[in-house]
Amino acid sequence: MISVAVNGYGTIGKRVADAILKQPDMRLVGVAKTSPNYEAFIAHRKGIKIYVPQQSIKKFEEAGIPVAGTIEDLVKASDIVVDTTPNGVGAQYKPIYQQFQRNAIFQGGEKAEVADISFSALCNYDEALGKKYIRVVSCNTTALLRTICTINKVTKVEKVRATIVRRAADQKEVKKGPINSLVPDPATVPSHHAKDVNSVIKNLDIVTMAVIAPTTLMHMHFINITLKDKVEKKDVLSVLENTPRIVLISSKYDAEATAELVEVARDLKRERNDIPEVMVFDDSVYVKDNEVMLMYAVHQESIVVPENVDAIRASTRLMSAEDSIRITNESLGILKGYLI
């Protein structure tokens, strides 16, 4: 039984904490939180122990949330820390993890250099075995890597050109924009996503372009993959259908907009309407000789959650990729094949 701390309890942290509570081989020691907001109250109501920075103890106690200890106490009491603090803050916490000689999982908002390896469960679990510091790549890069490593099972992926349409903010974020604009992100080519993919698959010829759109629900990717050999559409569909963490949505259901996909998740009564799978539009899969094009949607809030769980097992050498991915998927209800 591995004792896990979650440092940061926002969009990713609360989902990772919930996921750890469902793992047969893990124990959630507690979570670290810096402000006593609604998320802290709900965590407390769920019985999760809350650790806070020394200077925030009074603020939490005044708010009526009992404090289990400081963040240092949380780190000491755990075998491994999942750092889900905001972009760039993880690097500031790393010295504390080092001080107490604890392994740590960082998120994609940190620079690759923060960790010994950047991680995508379907691509390089084995390389991450025993690594003290693992960085789970960002939501968009996770989706790109899952898709590329999956198509690579049909025949070797030689070149990737992709356009990423990013959601502007998560649903809960009320201070971010844009309200009515497309924002190139950046207005240079390539976007950082290509470099981030290369942090896992070295030497892949990949160029990405990215733009932010005024929506909160999901990202979408438009991807063009050049393969070593000609392939058949049915073989591409078959590998997509048979890979866990990728689901297909059939055009016959008339659920193509991201708003409709989220409504499907609500109707399926998924927790927080999360969709941790890459959602591929089956009718978008287009094959022309050795080129594959397809469109998929990416639920930015949840896609990296299973990767974090697997990264814990890889870092602590708990089990093989196959076993970890299977247990994570079963415990979290993550599917393969057609969503409905």
Place this chain on the structure above:
Amino acid sequence: MISVAVNGYGTIGKRVADAILKQPDMRLVGVAKTSPNYEAFIAHRKGIKIYVPQQSIKKFEEAGIPVAGTIEDLVKASDIVVDTTPNGVGAQYKPIYQQFQRNAIFQGGEKAEVADISFSALCNYDEALGKKYIRVVSCNTTALLRTICTINKVTKVEKVRATIVRRAADQKEVKKGPINSLVPDPATVPSHHAKDVNSVIKNLDIVTMAVIAPTTLMHMHFINITLKDKVEKKDVLSVLENTPRIVLISSKYDAEATAELVEVARDLKRERNDIPEVMVFDDSVYVKDNEVMLMYAVHQESIVVPENVDAIRASTRLMSAEDSIRITNESLGILKGYLI
């Protein structure tokens, strides 16, 4: 002096009418309008003659807008009609244009078969000379064609892969969505834009993917062009900089979001903040051997306006492509080079 009728006075029609009023070789006979809304009142105040369907005469007169005649009267009084009626309605009017033996310019919302030729001034003006029915392709296709035909001047374009992020509605449209969703348009590959490009450049290997985003200001394109030969970035930039109807925006101005581009147009005091040029982000131009990638923004309300003016001259054999494009650009203030 060519007498021009504009049938339809919405987003495109009112701009085409204004453009015709500025041409030294054209006379605006009047415009046809079906409902006495604010656009009709403003047209009347500007002294534009308004023609309406027989059954709408009473409605206009009751609203206080004098009626110059029926739509048939308008067609009869003109040498050529620019049909800017809603998508698919142009085909319904074609029999009237035929009955009075008038040439007509249709918009990209009509099927290609409505006309003798689909048209993009920078690509195929000469082929359109003397054609009785010309279809100006849609805003997105116009932008694709301008860009492709321009890059083709550096070295032959062999393959195009593009992602089109469409605005959801024009600013004035209050009944369209989405409010908060990305909507694949369609969720199949290719989108119709590729076929539409092929209506002008036959046999080009082009595949497009398209998605609608909740914004009203501009479209954006993310394009990957494979060329016959290796090229230098400076040669690509040079041809873009020296082609009319394409403008570059420098990254140094920190105006990259479509909302910022429209603000630039407002500050430059452009009429209706129109940007009929393709707006290329100069820093996005990325060259890798024989591949060119770039991003540009497309002002859907105005980009086809100069093409309509040129199509009138091509159809009536008024003058050469070079002369027509020059006079259209000068009269409408359409630029090349850096916008600021």
